[in-house]
Amino acid sequence: TGIDAAKQLAAWTAVDEHVLPEHKLIGIGSGSTVPFVVERILAQGKELNKDRVFLPTGFQSKELIVNAGLTLGDVDQYPNLDVTIDGADEVDRRLNCIKGGGACQLREKVLAEAAETFIIVADFRKNSETLGTTWKQGVPIEVTPFAYARLLQNLHRMGSKAAALRMAKAKAGPVVTDNGNFVIDAPFSSSRYEEPEQILREIKMLTGVVEVGLFCNMAKAAYFGNEDGSITIKL
Ligand code: DER
Secondary structure, X not given: OHHHHHHHHHHHHHHHHHOOOOOOEEEEOOOOOHHHHHHHHHOOOHHHHOOOEEEEOOHHHHHHHHHOOOOEOOOOOOOOEEEEEEOOOEEXXXXXXXXXXXXXXXXXXXXXXXXXXXXXXXXXXXXOOOOOOOOOOOEEEEEOHHHHHHHHHHHXXXXXXXXXXXXXXXXXXXXXXXXXXXXXXXXXXXXXXXXXXXXXXXXXXXXXXEEEOEEOOOOOEEEEEOOOOOEEEEO
């Protein structure tokens, strides 16, 4: 489909430009775009990849690395990476991202921060001027289950009237993350999304918040595949 081709174009272009022969420690994100990243890295050949270590941003990412026959690594052993490539739910004009649609934002943010270079790959639907334009589900927030009810109250008080616990579809009850936590999705008004770092700081200070799916001042570049087969690169 047009969207898969767009994801593949973004992923292949980003790998060609940012996963270089001298890069040995590589963070792999989560979602449906990063399989195209791994596909392109495999195409660089066994000779190059045998000396590389790949760090996952969650269970799905780990399985992607294992199934590709690439060497798995742990951030305990490699706390500093050359490059991390990940998807996003939406990216604004200043490369701020909403992430966490896949409920993986905690480990994603750890590996994004650990990398010398953090790159976003996505299809055209994620390319916005301001956050909240296409992604209406709100800011994904990983929270400790013990505090979720109080956090809902605090987020409602903060202006996110629609903040709600993310319920699972194929399981009774809430989504549980790879870290055993819950996710609250907190929508904000478009005016508030104009300053995503302000929202990030306010949410991060609330008791019981583990990590916030707003990645501000982290990405070095974002690659978007377009429907017409062209590529858009935001720097
Ligand atoms: O949860 C995330 O942040 C993931 O990166 C994910 O949302 C990316 O989505 P994708 O399936 O469109 O790549």
